[in-house]
Amino acid sequence: MSRRGWILFVAMCVVWGIPYLLIKVAVREVGPADLVFLRTALGAVLLLPIALARKELRASLRPWLPLLVYTAVEISLPWLLLSDAERYVDSSFTGLVIAGVPLVAAILARLTNRDEQLTAARVGGLLVGFAGVALLLGFHVGAAGPVPMLELVGVVVCYAIGPLVIERWLADVPRYGVAAASLVVGAVMFAPVAVPNLPDLARTVSPAPALAVLGLSVICTALAFVLFFALVAEVGGVRATVITFVNPAVAVILGWMVLGEDVTVLTGVAFVLILLGSVLATRRKAPARTPATTPAPVPTP
Structure with missing residues (x-):
C-alpha cells in the first residue's frame, strides 16, 4: 500500500476501535436511545453538506426501502443494542464479541450466494472463531x-x-449519499423518544459523558465515514476490511489503559481464536493470474 493508504488504515483502526470506550463513558449518564439520536443527528449535520455538495443525496433516496433496511440493521438497531449492553459489560469485552462479525458474515454470504463455497478451511475457521x-x-x-x-x-x-444489503441493493448508490441519508433516517426514528429528554440532559450531563457523545458523533461517525471511503478508494474494499481484525485489539487496549478494565489470559485466548477463525472463514482462493499478454483490468473505484 502507499504511504497514504497506511495512514488511512491506521487512522481507521483507531477511529473504529474507540467507539466502545466512548459508549461506555457516555451511557453512565445518557440513555441508549438518547445516545443513538445524538450520534445520528450530529453525524448527519456534518455529513449532509458533503453529500449535498457532491450531489449524491437524491440518488441515495431512490432505493428508499433498502435504505430503510440498511439504516435499521447497520445503525439504529445495533447502536441501540450496543449502548444498552455496555451499561452492564466492559467496553473491551464488547469489542471482542463484535470481532465475530466476519464469522456470521461468512455464513450469511454462503446462504445468500451459492457461489460462496464453504471449504474445509473455512468451516474450520468458523468453528474456531465461534469457539472464541x-x-x-x-x-x-x-x-x-x-x-x-x-x-x-x-x-x-x-x-x-x-x-x-449494500452489496445487493445499494452497490451503485453514492457512498456519501447513503451515509448521510441513513444517519438522517436514524435520527428521525429516535427523535420522538429522545427529543423530550434533551432539556434534562443539557442540565444534568457532566463533561466526560458529553465529550464522549461529541467524540462518537464527530470522530467515530462523520469522520469515520470520510476516512473509510477514502481508504476504500486508496487500497480497495478487500484490504479495507482488514480493519475488522485490528479494531478489537484497539478496544481492549483502550479499555485496559483508560478505564482500568481487566485483561486476562481468557481475553487473549478468545481474541486469538476469534481472529484466527475470522481470517480462515473469510479466505478466498486467489484469482487466476492474468496472462502477460493480456492487460490487467482496471479496478472500479
Whole structure:
C-alpha cells in the first residue's frame, strides 16, 4: 500500500476501535436511545453538506426501502443494542464479541450466494472463531446476565447483514449519499423518544459523558465515514476490511489503559481464536493470474 493508504488504515483502526470506550463513558449518564439520536443527528449535520455538495443525496433516496433496511440493521438497531449492553459489560469485552462479525458474515454470504463455497478451511475457521465467542460469552453471562449477551449477539448479526444489503441493493448508490441519508433516517426514528429528554440532559450531563457523545458523533461517525471511503478508494474494499481484525485489539487496549478494565489470559485466548477463525472463514482462493499478454483490468473505484 502507499504511504497514504497506511495512514488511512491506521487512522481507521483507531477511529473504529474507540467507539466502545466512548459508549461506555457516555451511557453512565445518557440513555441508549438518547445516545443513538445524538450520534445520528450530529453525524448527519456534518455529513449532509458533503453529500449535498457532491450531489449524491437524491440518488441515495431512490432505493428508499433498502435504505430503510440498511439504516435499521447497520445503525439504529445495533447502536441501540450496543449502548444498552455496555451499561452492564466492559467496553473491551464488547469489542471482542463484535470481532465475530466476519464469522456470521461468512455464513450469511454462503446462504445468500451459492457461489460462496464453504471449504474445509473455512468451516474450520468458523468453528474456531465461534469457539472464541462462546468462550467469552460463557464466562461473562454469569456476571452480566443473559440480556446483554443476547444484545451483543444481535449487534453481530446486524453488522453482518448490513454489507449484504449494500452489496445487493445499494452497490451503485453514492457512498456519501447513503451515509448521510441513513444517519438522517436514524435520527428521525429516535427523535420522538429522545427529543423530550434533551432539556434534562443539557442540565444534568457532566463533561466526560458529553465529550464522549461529541467524540462518537464527530470522530467515530462523520469522520469515520470520510476516512473509510477514502481508504476504500486508496487500497480497495478487500484490504479495507482488514480493519475488522485490528479494531478489537484497539478496544481492549483502550479499555485496559483508560478505564482500568481487566485483561486476562481468557481475553487473549478468545481474541486469538476469534481472529484466527475470522481470517480462515473469510479466505478466498486467489484469482487466476492474468496472462502477460493480456492487460490487467482496471479496478472500479
